Amino acid sequence: MGILDSKIPKGPLADKWTNHKNHIELVNPANKRNIDVIVVGTGLAGGSAAATLAELGYNVKTFCYQDSPRRAHSIAAQGGVNAAKNYQGDGDSVYRLFYDTVKGGDYRSREANVYRLAQVSTNIIDQCVAQGVPFAREYGGLLDNRSFGGVLVSRTFYAKGQTGQQLLLGAYAAMNRQIQRGKIKSHTRHEMLDIVLVDGKARGIIARNLVTGEIERHSAHAVVLATGGYGNLFFLSTYCMGANVMAAWKAHKRGAFFANPCFTQIHPTCIPVSGDHQSKLTLMSESLRNDGRIWVPKRLEDAKAIQEGKLKPTQLKEEDRDYYLERRYPAFGNLVPRDVASRAAKERCDAGFGVNKTGEAVYLDFDSAIMRYGREKALTSGIKDPDNKTVRELGEKVVEAKYGNLFQMYEKIVDQNPYKTPMMIYPAVHYTMGGLWVDYNLQTSIPGCYAAGEANFSDHGANRLGASALMQGLADGYFVLPYTIGDYLSKDIRTGEISTDLPEFEAAETHVKERIAKLMSGKGIHSVDYYHKKLGKIMWNKCGMSRNAKELQEAIDEIAALRADFWENVKVPGTADNKNQELEKAGRVADFLELGELFAKDALTRNESCGGHFREEYQTPEGEALRDDENFKFVSAWEYKGEPKDAVLHKEELVYENIELKTRSYK
């Protein structure tokens, strides 16, 4: 399929990136001043890309729908950021990080991209420390690490349970420095509604000023989309309320291929749903699995008694508990990758062993960690023969120092004290590995349109390992995109400013205005949320943690019907020439109603189980995922052709020259 050129450089894996960088065309500093770049989204990827591009000398315009770049949802990432520093001396290396990531992604990512990611991971930590990001440290003053799911080394750098916040504020600070210098023009409370192509190249965007409702034209020589993932397709997720697929979807409709839409991460440790009123789900960092042990009752009658509130978990004896991850996966235990842990929880709950009212929860228990840490603390504090109460008190303090803010967050939401009774958790939609198809340079199939961070598909295959999202966002933004984009922009040094009076801008603006008018003129029967919740139910029930051909086909038909109903009957109050949150939501849900259909089609096409994509028809007798490398060792890149169900599949064959494909085993 010649249409997809991944542009992976030739040569040995370890030299590809260095050689490639050495041969990238450079833009002379005087010319950079005449080149404009638009960056949409100001999370880790967008913020770091904008700052670096501005430092290099380009004129950058940033756009975010939030009231400040600092509020992008990268801020909510808790656990940490991976880097192959090997500070712990536990045998880590660039190769191991590369290997773990490819294996964790169930062999559906590109070797060359992942290797580059592992290579630049070490620069991220140097960069962030120099910026003043306050990572956790040991008493000796050096950086501390912890371990995460799917790996056997400690390579995760963290700042309590707020690593994303600290990294994002670092990127925000770097942006602020450039805003002050006049090199970045920041547009907040703005939403990109379309991308403008001139002569087939991305040359600008149409944006709506969310305060005034004004539709604005912005031009540039290249457009970078760093707009995050599309998990809000499921209505309930750990995403922020405003997260949407609008920018990526508009680019898709203008010619950018959408890759692997069905690869979604369902995170095992989230706070369970409490009722119909629920608007979002809250993640409990995966780092908790370092110390928490996951279990359900061994006997169905105990599970039933717990569900009915007649039995407390703390009353259940050790031998009556089923630590099912430790039982099924002795080598990795509670630290299996996310997809494996999520499916195992679903399996136990479907079998009736769930531990809350709805039967959709499992325990995450810190009791043994508290006692273990307590005994260690007693020893180092010189307390001889401490009683259990003292050990527990000491242990609780250690656990509080490690996870205090997470425990507090849990208690506020669930109204139970996790130091005294096990936490309840259940899987929830958390991240999307799929996204815009990009080549090695992070360019989409539209020339001049780039995608970075979660918005692209490139590094995580079918399942992302913990603490790799922050790594990828910052790698793309600080260390990859600002250089690869130069190759493209070097051809634009004589172009001059792009005029927003071009007919292409006129046409795109008209298109956007017509769409808004259409959204405002529905018959007014149901609210936007009504449709969003219905879509979410279809997605969760038929395209969620396990999928089958029959239900995926049903999902395709149901979503198409729901979309038609939406456009006919949606109710958007107020006017378009003012701040109007319902109109903002309506535009986003309209896109989800299209993407959902493509998502189901992608899942239906992929007749194998890999990573987060589990097809019930393709599993081993033990219920593990059954990959089909012979027929499905490719990236699905979808080309838009009108209705989502008519999208055309292009396959990028994945080539593994350095890693032998194996059945993923965490046993």
Next chain:
Amino acid sequence: MKLNLKIWRQKNADTKGEMVSYPLNGIEEDMSFLEMLDVLNEQLINKGEEPVEFDHDCREGICGTCSLMINGRAHGPDTRITACQLHMRSFNDGDEIVIEPWRAKAFPVVKDLIVDRSAFDRIQQAGGYISINTSGNPVDANAIPIEKDMADKAFNAATCIGCGACVAACKNASAMLFTSAKVSQFALLPQGQVEAAERVQNMVRQMDLEGFGNCTNTGACEVECPKGISLENIARMNREYLSASVKG
């Protein structure tokens, strides 16, 4: 639960606003405060009225977007949480709940309960960073050991979410806690000390330009701060400012 809500409604920055009463039934204790407002808005939409606009995004207490004055308190009656983390179990059946936007000259109302906090961004732009380029820093991260206690203090200051509760809680609408948190984070770290003097002067100058009030040490900001940012930071900023002025 049955509630009587009194909510500030204001069409835009140029029109006058007013308090409007909304009785609301069928609220459950497990709902978050914002989910309670979602229920109200769904009802308003179905009645053909315009919903109440309020800022919110992550709904897990970290993005700093939500900004509600609830019964006269920033982020409501519970301490150390944002409005989005507040649950209805903190209220009683039959309660009257008054909901207003942040009130401060430097935070003009955009619509209903939404205010413009871009002044905070401009304070950060004036100096809330370490001036190093992102492109290729050659020093290994572990080349600068930092005493754990200092690193932890810097982290605590850095956990500010920029919500503006400190300004809303202050009778003078002062932004000292917000500004001092960033000044402190960098003043406590060796990487930040190179530009410390310039930073504190530039950030304080911008803070004053934005029209925030003076600090009179009432400590209301620390009490209402959802992240527990300490008043010590204000003391540290004052010291930093003084020593920067002496250095001239």
